[in-house]
Amino acid sequence: MIFSTFKAIAFVAALATATPMAYAQSTTELEEDFSRFTAGSESSPSSAINDATGTIPSSYFHQSGWSGYGVHQAGGACALISPDNYGAQLYTPLGAYVGEYEVKVRAKTLASNYRDNAQLTIGLWEDAANQYNQTTYHEPFTTTKSEWREFTFYFNNTTFNSSNLLIAFSTLDKVLIDDVKIGKPTTLTAPTPVGISGFNANGFTAHWNAVNGATHYLFSVFHNVKENENTEKxxxxxxxxxxxxxxxxxxxxxxxxxxxxxxxxxxxxxxxxxxxxxxxxxxxxxxxxxxxxxxxxxxxxxxxxxxxxxxxxxxxxxxxxxxxxxxxxxxxxxxxxxxxxxxxxxxxxxxxxxxxxxxxxxxxxxxxxxxxxxxxxxxxxxxxxxxxxxxTTHYDIKDKRVDGTSYTVDGLDPAIDYSFVVKACNAETTSPSSAAFDAIGVTAPVAEPATDVRRDSYTANWQLSPKAESYIVENYDLYTAPADVAGYVVLNEDFSKISGSGVTIDKPFAFQNGKYEKVNMDMVHNNGWQCYWGGYAEGCFVCTGLTDYNISGELVTPQLTLNNDEGRYQVKLKARSMLQNETLIVYSKSTRESKECKINPDDWSTFTLDFTAGQLSDMIAFTSKNHYPFIIDDIKITQNIKAGDHVYTYLNDSETIEEEETSYTFTKLTQPKTDHTYAYRVYGQRVYNDKKVTSEPSNYVTVDFSAGINKTDAAQNATEVARYTVDGVKTSSNTRGIVLVKYSDGSVKKLVK
Incomplete structure (x- = not known):
């Protein structure tokens, strides 16, 4: 900061927070004129009408459920007078303020305030007992003591899908408010992009939230084109x-x-x-x-x-x-x-x-x-x-009319990164543009047949994918049912590996991992489990979380095959809560199909849940509705399968493979059992703006072990002595494509590079 010879006003950045409380749920659209605030006057408000917990008798309002502190009557208006460093706050009844809303309020500074103007903040909060999570939907409003003014605030809540939301009016000063009206806006707000699906080499499908009052949308796709000159002005x-x-x-x-x-x-x-x-x-x-x-x-x-x-x-x-x-x-x-x-x-x-x-x-x-x-x-x-x-910005699609809330783009260049924006429209007006959404991704690699299949190894192959900077290969056991099986066990986990720890369910051990991490194989029988805010006790798994910030712990299964029997499958489990009565949510990561189970801290409960929308690649997650910790055990997922049905079970994956490589060899494998073999699929990866982006997986490739049943890996001390093309021409290690590698022990291995 560069100053002149004059002493300056100091400009500083700041963020203020407040702590709301939870009360009874009510409808989200409401109107309050405070006509029942009959005591006091605008110049001399009454004493506070809330108690220490924030409760206000419902007789003061036309609709029950209001609460707050520092709340006073002011002769038909509400006076918010800050009683402490947290400020005065008035909370609407709880409800589902989801989507677009418009908040109107009249306000002015109380005459006895220590300065001529004051700030009133309107916030949208998610609320639960002794917990809160303030959203970004808050805006400072200036009021003056000389006149009443009406303020209008718009928000579009796409973050919190909850019935425990409230609108809070707060101030650190002395402010009068009146005529609160909350409802759907009459003007069009900008749409909110929610993501992309179906990303491939030539396009993607864009999605956005519907805007209340919109009859259609204008959709645009653009990308940046590098200029020849780097001009500074x-x-x-x-x-x-x-x-x-x-x-x-x-x-x-x-x-x-x-x-x-x-x-x-x-x-x-x-x-x-x-x-x-x-x-x-x-x-x-x-x-x-x-x-x-x-x-x-x-x-x-x-x-x-x-x-x-x-x-x-x-x-x-x-x-x-x-x-x-x-x-x-x-x-x-x-x-x-x-x-x-x-x-x-x-x-x-x-x-x-x-x-x-x-x-x-x-x-x-x-x-x-x-x-x-x-x-x-x-x-x-x-x-x-x-x-x-x-x-410069180049528009590939400009203001294309779309009647729904998604649009599929094709014919794009696989090597270019694109973004999209959307506007909402009706007969009278067009909204501002949405924020730009980066439709970046990696095309799923095309997997090719396995080569060099031996009794205890095979080489997975694939084609290079545009934009991929690295690859991961997953190795699966593939079971092909020889006959119909009722209640085939897709996954069974009893956490019996967690033994001898001395950690009881009264005082479990918590990982406090603030991101999804794999569960170590010394705790589970099936590779690929993940957890978020996890932990353990003797013979069972624990999910904790951060209740003060409405963050629930979560346990997630490995990748599962659940598309057989038209997607019907069954989840059995045993669970209990730790602190108080809670609702356990069991849901599919792929389809979001979910079931709820009531659990308590006094004893274990057993549940059998029927699902109907299983996918070829699915994961089942276990979490809590109200953010309290829970304990889970004996998870079994079953499905009826018919002769010829496939079941893929995740075993392990490769290390990260460099971007120019197109093959990876899995070694030290056991010979597949009857009706079993191995299969693999490949993911492409890249880093974009410091975030890892992973493609959809390739199709599964089945490995035929019959041809390699009598082959073993080359001796560990064998070294490469020569490399040839498929035509028998000797070549170097830099040659790409299919090559034959001869080793010092006389063995020959086919590689794809």
Missing amino acids: DFLETFSSMKTSGKLPEGWGYKSQSGKEPEFFENSDKGIDGALLFKNGDVITMPDNGGYYTSLEINIVECKMPKNAEEIGDAQIIVELFDGHAWKKFTTIYVDASEYGQDKIFHDFDWTRFVKQDKYKCTSARFRLAGFPDDCALGFCDMAWSTKNTS
């Missing part, structure tokens, strides 16, 4: 042209809360030759010069400040960046009243974080001022920024 704007023209410089945007035109400011006595006036609620947008920003420095000047420094309060400048498709919040700059009373500050933004996170980069920035007294102003002057042109 520097820009400086002093706003001096406004003095004579009265207009903003070319490319700049301005929206005033009051509806006024942009204003020019100068104060030569303090060295301010020109500035763009910036008032409460104003939005100022910078030009898009065709390149992405590499630096930005703004000079903020004091144009008209309040007499009392405390009136600056929670003033803030919200900074958003445009990536060519949608605006994204970058940071919030708070004004610190402790250094009030000076005239200039240069603010040099750290652009690194945004550039690293967003490969499409920022092409414009905008600023919104909130929390400043209405009759006061800051100013922008001497704004300097740099841009660089390294790529």
